[in-house]
Amino acid sequence: MKNLIMLLLLLGSLNAYSQASMDSVRKELLIAKQMADPKSKSYKPDRAFAIYNKLSDQGNPEAMNGLGILFSKGIGTSENIPEAINLFKKSAKLGYAKSYYNMGLLYKDGAGVQQDFVKSFNYFRAGSKLNDKTCIYSEGYMRYKGLGCNQDYVEAAKLFKKGVTLGSEGSIYMLGLCYRNGYGIAVNLDSARQLLSLAAKMGDQRAVQELASGNPENLNIQSVPDLQPRTSLTGKPTDLKKGFKKVSHYLPLNDISGEYSGFSIKYDWSGKHIIGQSSLKLSLNYKEKTLTGQWVENEDTQVDLTGIVTDSAVVFSNAEYHQTDHYHKTNPLLVTFKNSRLQLIKSKDTVYLTGNMSLCSPQSKEPEKPEFIMLIRTGAKLDSVLNKNDEDAKVDSIHFIAYPNPFSGPLKLRYILKKTVNVSIIVSDLLNANIVYRSKPILLKEGEYTDVIEFNGHPGNYVVTLQYGGKIKSAIVFKQ
Numbered sequence: 001m002k003n004l005i006m007l008l009l010l011l012g013s014l015n016a017y018s019q020a021s022m023d024s025v026r027k028e029l030l031i032a033k034q035m036a037d038p039k040s041k042s043y044k045p046d047r048a049f050a051i052y053n054k055l056s057d058q059g060n061p062e063a064m065n066g067l068g069i070l071f072s073k074g075i076g077t078s079e080n081i082p083e084a085i086n087l088f089k090k091s092a093k094l095g096y097a098k099s100y101y102n103m104g105l106l107y108k109d110g111a112g113v114q115q116d117f118v119k120s121f122n123y124f125r126a127g128s129k130l131n132d133k134t135c136i137y138s139e140g141y142m143r144y145k146g147l148g149c150n151q152d153y154v155e156a157a158k159l160f161k162k163g164v165t166l167g168s169e170g171s172i173y174m175l176g177l178c179y180r181n182g183y184g185i186a187v188n189l190d191s192a193r194q195l196l197s198l199a200a201k202m203g204d205q206r207a208v209q210e211l212a213s214g215n216p217e218n219l220n221i222q223s224v225p226d227l228q229p230r231t232s233l234t235g236k237p238t239d240l241k242k243g244f245k246k247v248s249h250y251l252p253l254n255d256i257s258g259e260y261s262g263f264s265i266k267y268d269w270s271g272k273h274i275i276g277q278s279s280l281k282l283s284l285n286y287k288e289k290t291l292t293g294q295w296v297e298n299e300d301t302q303v304d305l306t307g308i309v310t311d312s313a314v315v316f317s318n319a320e321y322h323q324t325d326h327y328h329k330t331n332p333l334l335v336t337f338k339n340s341r342l343q344l345i346k347s348k349d350t351v352y353l354t355g356n357m358s359l360c361s362p363q364s365k366e367p368e369k370p371e372f373i374m375l376i377r378t379g380a381k382l383d384s385v386l387n388k389n390d391e392d393a394k395v396d397s398i399h400f401i402a403y404p405n406p407f408s409g410p411l412k413l414r415y416i417l418k419k420t421v422n423v424s425i426i427v428s429d430l431l432n433a434n435i436v437y438r439s440k441p442i443l444l445k446e447g448e449y450t451d452v453i454e455f456n457g458h459p460g461n462y463v464v465t466l467q468y469g470g471k472i473k474s475a476i477v478f479k480q
Contacts, residue, residue: 028055029062036066036075045076056087061096064088069102072112081112092126100127101134108147109365117148128159133166140174144183145269147366153184153270164195173199173207180210181218183268192216209327217326218273255351255377256286256309262375264297264357265476266325271370272480276325282353282375284314295319305337314342314353323359323368335359335368342373351377372461372476400473402464408480413451413464420445421469427455428463436462 028051034040035048049070055063068087071080085106091099104123107116121142127135140159143152157178163171176195179188199207259281266276284293286309295303301323307316322332342355357371400415413425423444427437437455457479465474 025055025060029060029066032063032066036070038075045070047076049076059094061091061094061099064091064094065096065099065102068099072102072106079112081106085113095130097127097130097132097135100124100130101132101138104135104138108142115365117142119148121148131166133163133168133171136163136166137168137170137174140171144174145366151269151271153178155184157184169199169202169204172202173204173210176207177210177217180216181268181273183218183270206327209329213326213329217275218268219275256291256314257284258351258377259283260353260375260377262353262373265372265374267370267372269369272478274478275369280373280375295321297321297323316342320362325369333361333368334363335361338367342375353377374476400466400475402475402477407477410452410454411464411477413453413466414449415466415468415473416448417444417446417468419469423449423466423468425451425453426465426467427453428465429457429460441467 031042032048032051032055034042035044035051037043049067052063052067052070056067064087068084068091070076071087072084073079085103088099088103092103100123104120104127105111106113106120107123108120109115121139124135124138124142128139136159140156140163142148143150143159144156145151157175160171160175160178164175172195176192176199177183178185179195180192181187193211196207196211200211260283261279261281264278264280265274266278267273268275278298281296281299282293284291289308291305291307291309291314293305293307295301295305297303301321303319303321305316305319307314309315316337318336318338320334320336323335324332327333336359337357338360342353353373353375355373357373359368359371360366361368400413402411402413404412411427417423420443422441424441425437425439426435428435436457437453439451439453459479462477462479463474464477465472
């Protein structure tokens with residue numbers, strides 16, 4: 001019995017010593033964290049480095065993570081990214097989840113390493129599995145935008161919900177956006193307002209701006225600008241029956257130079273919801289193998305461009321300009337073209353530039369939302385046709401809308417005719433120019449009409465063209 005009592009006393013003293021030792025380590029870690037913060041009054045980077053280094057040698061994973069941060073930022077020591085990654089990996093192997101976040105952040109931003117969204121996503125996901133709220137938010141953020149993984153609003157919303165239960169400010173804001181826009185979850189404006197208000201109270205300025213916005217980003221826009229000029233070049237409805245023809249390599253280079261006009265359709269991260277549109281004008285000059293030009297968006301943004309011409313595309317180099325969108329109304333976002341490619345397409349005597357813009361934000365070091373560009377080259381021939389028929393076009397102009405957009409079932413067309421004309425409808429795959437639906441011409445009287453059409457086709461962008469009395473109206477729709 002005496003020996004048993006002595007053993008219990010010994011164990012008690014060891015536990016007390018162990019607890020005191022742990023408390024001492026926690027205190028040192030807290031001191032080191034304060035001394036490593038440039039905003040702190042206790043900022044002493046050399047001392048912070050010494051504490052982290054000592055505890056790291058003792059095998060403490062949190063200290064390894066802290067030391068890795070100092071090496072990654074050059075605080076209290078020289079910047080050493082390979083050593084930072086080595087420390088983060090050691091810490092993560094010991095189960096410290098925030099090290100996964102710090103590694104993911106390095107690869108997401110390309111800070112001292114080659115930017116790699118796939119690696120970044122995988123590190124965030126590993127930390128998310130350990131229930132770290134910062135990694136949960138970051139994995140959701142990557143899924144929301146489709147960075148390093150398949151874009152998936154549903155999975156993103158699930159992760160943000162989990163982050164909210166752990167008190168993640170970022171998750172609270174992002175889940176508010178999901179409820180507000182119907183991204184991955186049913187629209188619930190009350191829940192959106194509550195979450196955004198909470199994020200705003202926590203100091204998230206993004207939430208403050210969103211609450212001040214009159215409308216959400218996803219307005220469910222039902223129509224887009226006309227794809228084609230108001231009148232066909234010959235006045236015949238058969239001009240576009242064969243769709244667009246991709247430019248062959250023998251396209252004369254003098255077909256490229258000229259003035260273009262058209263529009264940009266802006267999508268959300270999924271590429272399925274149209275969230276905005278801009279008018280575009282582009283002047284191009286091709287001379288001595290050099291392409292120069294000027295890009296004018298919404299009449300008020302002008303960008304000087306340079307680029308090259310391949311056998312089937314115009315490739316712009318990294319021009320920069322400030323773009324306004326739902327989240328950057330007062331402070332436009334700086335974006336670069338980053339090797340955007342537009343396909344050259346020729347139909348009869350008309351040259352088109354069309355394709356997907358690849359814009360990138362130097363600030364976030366991330367790609368921006370997808371945009372679809374459609375431009376038609378204007379010129380003396382086209383201008384003369386438009387001017388000649390200007391008065392007639394005013395009389396015969398019609399309201400034309402294709403909805404819902406995007407769609408998965410039947411597509412509805414609504415239009416109003418100002419006089420009796422022959423009408424036919426053509427639907428074609430935008431980029432491949434394959435006709436997937438064609439109606440027989442029918443004589444219709446003045447009035448309002450709604451047609452319902454169905455066709456089999458893969459998900460993607462389609463051009464719906466209404467041909468009426470030798471003229472056309474077109475719209476772009478997205479099939480889910």
